Amino acid sequence: MESKNNNLVLGFVLLARDVKTAFLLLVSIVSRSAVRSSSFLRSCVWDIELSKEINESFRQSSQARIKLPSGIEMSVHVLTTGYWPTYPPMDVRLPHELNVYQDIFKEFYLSKYSGRRLMWQNSLGHCVLKVDFPKGKKELAVSLFQTVVLMLFNDAQKLSFLDIKESTGIEDKELRRTLQSLACGKVRVLQKLPKGRDVEDDDSFIFNEGFTAPLYRLKVNAIQMKETVEENTSTTERAFQDRQYQLSYLFQQEN
Structure with a gap:
């Protein structure tokens, strides 16, 4: 039963603004539903709270103050394997700078919790990049994979799909999805040659020097790839199972 409550836990934690609110939600969930794994949910809440404390301690640490470059802010969600999906x-293949930042946090974390092991979930990482376009500076809220691709254009004006694949080591399907989001979506910070919706092996990409947008900060949304018949069937089955354990809540907060 606990393994099927993961989506419930995620929604439960995301709704909570602090640990006190989370526990109030926990009481409501346990009392109004068939969920009996209150200790499991409580562990998730404490996991989030501990992660906040770790980040605050990291920001005040000598590792962060001395080794992180000025202007770089770094936050890491440290979650316990077994509590989460x-x-x-x-x-x-991360750029050198990002590898350095990870190593700085790892050094700090292991100095406090010796014997533990950190496993980075690259697919869940995200960044805010400051980009100096010829027509104006922008901040881009992007995924880690989008970040890795964009940083290649610090040293190159034009790159082929195969060049990007070799440099980043990103899995083929995920890389195509990432490039689509950067060159074919609403926020086109790259240009694809030749033009088209699909990313082919012989395509090339250039930095969009003519990019403009009215807002200073922009979010580059991911693009959902078309699913195969097998993937669509699997998604439908998971959605059906999730509905059996879905709980909906409506909260009103007085200002």
């Missing part, structure tokens, strides 16, 4: 590992 599992994700298949996705490899990516």
Whole structure:
């Protein structure tokens, strides 16, 4: 039963603004539903609270103050394996700067919790990049994979799909989806050559120097790839199972 409550836990934690609110929601969930794994949910709440404390301690640490470059803000959600949904590992070759930032946090974390092991979930990472376009500076809220691709254009004006694949090590399907979001979506910070919706092996990409937008901060949304028949069937089955354990709540907060 607990393994099927993961989506419930995620929604429950995201709704909570602090640990006190989370526990109030916990009481409501346990009392109004068939969920009996209150200790499991409580562990998730404490996991989030501990992660907040770890990040606050990291920001005040000598590792962060001395080794992180000025202007760089870093936050890491440290969650316990077994409390949360599992994700298949996705490899990516990080730029040197990002590897350094990870190593700085790892050094800090292991100095406090020796004997533990950190496993980075690359598919869940996200960044805010400051980009100096010729027509104006922008901040881009992007995924880690989008970040890795965009940083390649610090040193190159034009790159082929195969060049990007070789440099990043991102899995083929995920890379095509990432490039579509950057060159074919609403926020086109890259240009695809030749034009078209699908990303082919012989396509090339260039930095969009003519990019403009009215807003200073922009979010580059991911693009959902078309599913195969097998994937669509699997998604439908998971959605059906999730509905059996879905709980909906409506909250009003007085200002």
